[in-house]
Amino acid sequence: MKFVKVKRGEGNNSNENSVTWDAESMPELEGRLIDNLLNVGAYNNKLWKVETDEGVTYSVWSSTVLDDILGKVAMGSYIKLVYLGKKKKKKGVGLYKDYDLFVAEDVEPVVTESATTNDDTDEEPLPF
Numbered sequence: 001m002k003f004v005k006v007k008r009g010e011g012n013n014s015n016e017n018s019v020t021w022d023a024e025s026m027p028e029l030e031g032r033l034i035d036n037l038l039n040v041g042a043y044n045n046k047l048w049k050v051e052t053d054e055g056v057t058y059s060v061w062s063s064t065v066l067d068d069i070l071g072k073v074a075m076g077s078y079i080k081l082v083y084l085g086k087k088k089k090k091k092g093v094g095l096y097k098d099y100d101l102f103v104a105e106d107v108e109p110v111v112t113e114s115a116t117t118n119d120d121t122d123e124e125p126l127p128f
Contacts, residue, residue, distance in 0.1 A: 018049060018057040023083035023097065029058055030080045032110065033073055050079065069101040076109035 021029055034057070035049035046062035048070050060066065060081070073079060080102040086095040 018059040021050070021058040021060045023099075027083040028080060029060070031058070031078070033070065033075055033077050033079050036075065050081070063097060065096065065099055069099065073101070073103055074109045078104035078107040
């Protein structure tokens, strides 16, 4: 078994009890998708949270690719996120980080109290 040292995340209170996932040093992350936080950190980013079978909660900072694939998965689903490396953009210049996402078909989603929803349509409209 090979172990990789993981650095603790820096950030506001919503990220204090988790470890920031470093996809380049740990290319696969497997666990339960437990939360989706908005307006986190100095730049008000989105943060996904994945809890492993060992009880470690990883914070996964948002990107266009991650938001697209993780947004299609029910909160509480058991997932495997695989980092594919940096790819060349089709339009423009530069690179982006690419990922594959797998969802366990034989494991029922489990929603915890802290989990939020990926679907904003359930919210009641504001009264003003």
